[in-house]
Amino acid sequence: MQPTTGVQRVAREITREIDHLVANGDVPLRVRLVCEADADIGDLNLRATQVERTRHAHGHVWEQFVLPRHVKGGRLLCLGNTAPIVTLLGRKPVALMIHDLSYRLFPDAYRRHYKLGHALMLPFLLRRADPIVTVSETEKAMFTSLVPGARHRLIVAQNGGWRAGCDARAAPPPDIDAPRGDYILYVGSLSHRKNIAGVLAVGIAMARERGIPLVLVGSSGAFLSPLPVSIPDDVRHLIRLEGQVEDLGRLGDLYRNARCLLFPSFYEASPYPRSRRCISPARWWPPTSRRCASGAAMQRPIAIPMITTRSTVR
Numbered sequence: 001m002q003p004t005t006g007v008q009r010v011a012r013e014i015t016r017e018i019d020h021l022v023a024n025g026d027v028p029l030r031v032r033l034v035c036e037a038d039a040d041i042g043d044l045n046l047r048a049t050q051v052e053r054t055r056h057a058h059g060h061v062w063e064q065f066v067l068p069r070h071v072k073g074g075r076l077l078c079l080g081n082t083a084p085i086v087t088l089l090g091r092k093p094v095a096l097m098i099h100d101l102s103y104r105l106f107p108d109a110y111r112r113h114y115k116l117g118h119a120l121m122l123p124f125l126l127r128r129a130d131p132i133v134t135v136s137e138t139e140k141a142m143f144t145s146l147v148p149g150a151r152h153r154l155i156v157a158q159n160g161g162w163r164a165g166c167d168a169r170a171a172p173p174p175d176i177d178a179p180r181g182d183y184i185l186y187v188g189s190l191s192h193r194k195n196i197a198g199v200l201a202v203g204i205a206m207a208r209e210r211g212i213p214l215v216l217v218g219s220s221g222a223f224l225s226p227l228p229v230s231i232p233d234d235v236r237h238l239i240r241l242e243g244q245v246e247d248l249g250r251l252g253d254l255y256r257n258a259r260c261l262l263f264p265s266f267y268e269a270s271p272y273p274r275s276r277r278c279i280s281p282a283r284w285w286p287p288t289s290r291r292c293a294s295g296a297a298m299q300r301p302i303a304i305p306m307i308t309t310r311s312t313v314r
Helices: 006-023 059-070 112-128 137-146 148-153 196-210 233-238 248-256 282-295 304-313
Strands: 032-036 050-054 095-097 132-134 154-156 184-187 214-217 239-243 260-262 278-281 296-299
Touching (some): 006 095, 032 059, 050 059, 112 137, 112 148, 132 137, 137 148, 196 239, 196 260, 214 248, 233 239
Parallel strands (some): 184 214, 214 239, 260 278, 278 296
């Protein structure tokens, strides 16, 4: 089973919340989820959504050639940055969520086939989809600059949030050589765009100078350019690669118990979730300040000594 990407996690959350609204009678809709035969949707706990599993293909092949045959006159909502071309050419508009244009801004972070596919599809998607949902006003402006006619069809909806009454499940603290709550946490893909080299530089410096561990949660997807990760032997016991963490209860526990969240990403489309302790890049002060408030310490992503200092004093 493929590790869940950030885009897929948002899609799952939206699907769950749509089902919640329909089940509670808040919106008068009939909803059908069409998915691949082996899709793992047990944790969505769907109550009002009809699930239709299909066979014969996977990934983008499934999306482009199998999914259109199962729309059956309904209104299609696609939450994963792309949509079937044949359905977009039909009479009924297709609702589409596109997160960002990171592959254009940081091309070295992505493999060639991924960049080529999105570059070919994006103009068509922006001209045909209605509405188009994106995650920030910044991305809306960038999409509009590419296809000005899409402006009136673009909607901004920040991703992330908690519905009242949702309790995170408890999980054991990470198995690492440090007291509970005395580690720095990074959560994200191991990619150039996320500045993983800077994350490791800070982690190595903190381990050597202060003996503070670094926990890294994430993996490198098949669409990302390979990036070597090297950890010196003298600090290997203080830097822990957790890999992809699918269990939301455990992930929430990792966040709660961390000394601070280290996230010196070069580029993020959406404002960060609210956090009490977050080391963030200076480029995104306005959205980050709105959601993290006084919990965010801003530094440039390349300012490794200053990020290290901030991580120490928080």
